[in-house]
Amino acid sequence: MNVSFLSIGSNMGDRLRHLQQSVYTLHSQEGIEVVAVSSIYETAPIGFIGQADFLNMAVKIQTSLDPHTLLNVCQQIESDLGRKRLIRWGPRTIDLDILLYNNENIESENLIIPHPRMLERAFVLVPLFEIAPELASSEEVVQAGGVELWKKIDGAPESFWGGSLK
Template sequence: MNTAYISIGSNIGDRLHHLMEAVRSLHSHEKIEVSNVSSIYETAPVGYTDQADFLNLVVSVETSLDPYELLSACQHIENGLGRVRDIRWGPRTVDLDILLYNNDNIEAENLTVPHPRMGERAFVLVPLLEIASTIGHPVTGTPFTVADDDGVVLWKKADEFKQQL
């Protein structure tokens, strides 16, 4: 069994609904089990800033899928929830990013793990460290830390969110 961490974000429409459906879709996949869910955090957009604020969370999953099959499952969920890729870092109904997959270092055309920008994004690190406080970078072994969590606002505690799932 493999352990992966997936970041989920939404900033179009019913953001909470999109997060809930993404988590439910992951968990209902026959080869994926959601083992933990972080709280939900609201953050301003990064990169392309002319868009609504995001809701973000991180889930840990246990899966028998290889990383490419997991990526395909994540993209299938995104597409099913109306994800359209018009603008890089633009608005989206839902975005699922594989942050970590075991302690693997993957550099392929369609997948890079660990996620290449996760270490500089508090909206990823805050929820990740909430559910995996001692996790480190698989290549360097350096523990992940959040230098500045300014702008990452707790929106809904994990226990409240889990009750809604």
């Protein structure tokens, strides 16, 4: 079984519900088990500034899927939840990024793992290190500026999405 960490964000519509639906849908996929979810953090947008704040979180999954199939699943979830890719770093109903996949380094036309900008983004690192503190090295100092706890989560996936999404 492979271990992967994903970053999930939303800044359009019912942001919390989009996060819940994406985690539930991931967990419902054959070959994917969500084993941990971080708390939810609110952050200002980067890149394209003229948009609403994001809710961000990280999830740890176990999967039998290869990285490219996992990417396809993530992109299908984005599409199903109404993601439109109109503006780079623009508003989105949901964004799922594969941060890590085992200890592999992958570089292909449509997938780079580890995620190429994750070390530059506190909104990715803060939730990631919450559920995987062993990934933080002593040399890494995360500046949490602009990353505010929005909702504390106990780490259990089922308690995150509740029974209302079935």
